[in-house]
Amino acid sequence: MAKKKFWLVFVSFVLCAVMFSVVFGLFWGCSPLKKASKNLTSYSIDAELDSAYVVHAKQTIDFYNSTGVEVQDICLHLYARAFREEAVIKPYTNLNKASCFPLGESFGDIEISRVDVNGDSANFEYIGQDQDILKINQKISPNGRAQIYLEYSVTLPNCTHRMGYYNGTVNLGNWYPIVCYYSGEWKTDPYYSTGDPFASECANYSVKITYPPEFDCYATGNLQSEQETDKKTSEFSALAVRDFAIVLSNKSIVKTVSANKTSVSYVGYSGDSDIDKNANIAALALSYFSKNFGDYPYDNLVVIKSAFLQGGMEYPNLVIVSDAITDADELSKVIVHEIAHQWWYGLVGNNQVSEPWLDEALAEYSTCLFFEENNIGETYAEMIKDATASYMIYVDVIGSLNGKVNLAMNLPVNKYSSEYEYTYMIYVKGVIMFDSLREVVGREKLIKALKKYCKTYAFKVANGANFIEIVKKTCHKDIDGFFSGWLEGTNVVATTFVSIV
Numbered sequence: 272m273a274k275k276k277f278w279l280v281f282v283s284f285v286l287c288a289v290m291f292s293v294v295f296g297l298f299w300g301c302s303p304l305k306k307a308s309k310n311l312t313s314y315s316i317d318a319e320l321d322s323a324y325v326v327h328a329k330q331t332i333d334f335y336n337s338t339g340v341e342v343q344d345i346c347l348h349l350y351a352r353a354f355r356e357e358a359v360i361k362p363y364t365n366l367n368k369a370s371c372f373p374l375g376e377s378f379g380d381i382e383i384s385r386v387d388v389n390g391d392s393a394n395f396e397y398i399g400q401d402q403d404i405l406k407i408n409q410k411i412s413p414n415g416r417a418q419i420y421l422e423y424s425v426t427l428p429n430c431t432h433r434m435g436y437y438n439g440t441v442n443l444g445n446w447y448p449i450v451c452y453y454s455g456e457w458k459t460d461p462y463y464s465t466g467d468p469f470a471s472e473c474a475n476y477s478v479k480i481t482y483p484p485e486f487d488c489y490a491t492g493n494l495q496s497e498q499e500t501d502k503k504t505s506e507f508s509a510l511a512v513r514d515f516a517i518v519l520s521n522k523s524i525v526k527t528v529s530a531n532k533t534s535v536s537y538v539g540y541s542g543d544s545d546i547d548k549n550a551n552i553a554a555l556a557l558s559y560f561s562k563n564f565g566d567y568p569y570d571n572l573v574v575i576k577s578a579f580l581q582g583g584m585e586y587p588n589l590v591i592v593s594d595a596i597t598d599a600d601e602l603s604k605v606i607v608h609e610i611a612h613q614w615w616y617g618l619v620g621n622n623q624v625s626e627p628w629l630d631e632a633l634a635e636y637s638t639c640l641f642f643e644e645n646n647i648g649e650t651y652a653e654m655i656k657d658a659t660a661s662y663m664i665y666v667d668v669i670g671s672l673n674g675k676v677n678l679a680m681n682l683p684v685n686k687y688s689s690e691y692e693y694t695y696m697i698y699v700k701g702v703i704m705f706d707s708l709r710e711v712v713g714r715e716k717l718i719k720a721l722k723k724y725c726k727t728y729a730f731k732v733a734n735g736a737n738f739i740e741i742v743k744k745t746c747h748k749d750i751d752g753f754f755s756g757w758l759e760g761t762n763v764v765a766t767t768f769v770s771i772v
């Protein structure tokens with residue numbers, strides 16, 4: 272009898288504990304996104320792409336002032352203005368103009384027809400180096416909110432850029448007015464041609480897009496509904512993401528697999544025979560980075576093939592890979608690199624204009640780490656050897672041509688003299704730097720530091736000093752000299768090679 276009573280009490284206790292942890296988990300513990308989505312700015316966009324490739328949109332921004340100070344105005348990037356004919360700073364260079372505009376130069380723009388704040392017509396002006404910032408006069412106290420309502424139309428250029436249409440695909444990247452990043456002041460950098468010249472805080476999104484019926488639609492966030500009449504309409508929602516991108520394709524085929532709790536899709540072109548393989552690589556990358564850096568908190572990740580002038584481009588929950596890539600190994604690397612950005616850029620943000628090395632070098636080195644563990648292409652050793660050899664040739668050639676070589680990794684994107692210099696300093700030297708760091712602190716501690724960096728700055732914006740501090744604390748090494756030498760490029764070429772070969 273006593274035994275029976277004990278078991279009854281024990282079983283009841285266990286049941287209560289299980290129920291409590293399930294309820295607690297559902298509402299609090301298991302929802303890092305819900306937690307992260309509190310006190311963020313929210314965007315609600317209702318947009319329609321017409322058959323002339325013009326997007327007509329109504330957008331409400333429920334702005335939350337997280338700057339810690341009273342702001343006198345709110346600044347929004349109008350990246351689409353960089354595509355207008357009279358723009359002084361173009362988002363492409365003379366070198367990549369031909370691949371950007373296969374059918375000849377084409378222009379785009381955004382025209383704002385209405386701006387209200389808290390229900391009243393607002394005072395606004397265009398500012399910034401290239402008149403591509405919408406400055407709205409509105410005082411907002413710390414932790415205060417303001418509701419901004421915009422009506423606008425975006426004309427898409429016929430091109431293979433982040434925003435444009437070409438040959439059956441439509442890229443809607445950096446297409447809508449987005450609040451500038453605030454750090455002591457609004458950061459109003461224009462849309463430079465080099466790197467990914469963006470910085471933004473995480474926000475919540477609810478986006479409805481209507482489009483011609485020949486397309487399928489893929490976007491950041493979770494698909495909430497889809498309707499088709501003579502047009503198609505898709506609604507998406509996303510919590511705590513840094514940006515919102517959409518890709519439309521009129522020739523898509525999809526392979527979806529699961530990785531951890533995430534649905535991972537690879538979207539190719541009909542007739543492609545590599546969609547299974549690429550979906551599996553994407554899932555492997557998501558699992559590997561989740562294990563080593565921290566859980567991917569979102570439900571979906573889409574890797575989509577599209578007309579694109581670079582190898583690939585990262586957006587939250589959605590990455591673009593270029594249809595111009597013909598080599599399978601190259602495509603695998605691009606897929607893994609862009610997925611690494613879900614952590615370095617997506618979860619942990621940084622100012623990609625002022626410190627492009629922080630997310631790019633990390634994403635590129637994370638790609639090497641992935642290939643070290645997953646035997647599906649080049650090995651880690653081969654990747655480091657290739658990077659070193661390629662870096663040496665670059666330094667040799669540029670040194671012979673110019674008599675000197677810029678070796679700085681810590682410049683803003685617009686201070687690199689060419690796309691080559693940017694690529695070699697940020698990506699190639701970045702990989703060599705992280706491999707060298709691993710030599711100093713060991714692989715285990717390096718991974719531990721990356722995990723700590725992700726945990727500390729997830730859903731926030733970090734900077735290089737924050738990263739170095741985490742590495743120092745985790746690895747118990749005074750590595751200030753290490754980073755300053757590599758980042759400032761003060762270690763002369765010969766010593767660099769002595770230390771990396």
Ligand SMILES: [Zn+2]
Nearest residue numbers: 608612631634
């Ligand atoms: Zn990248």
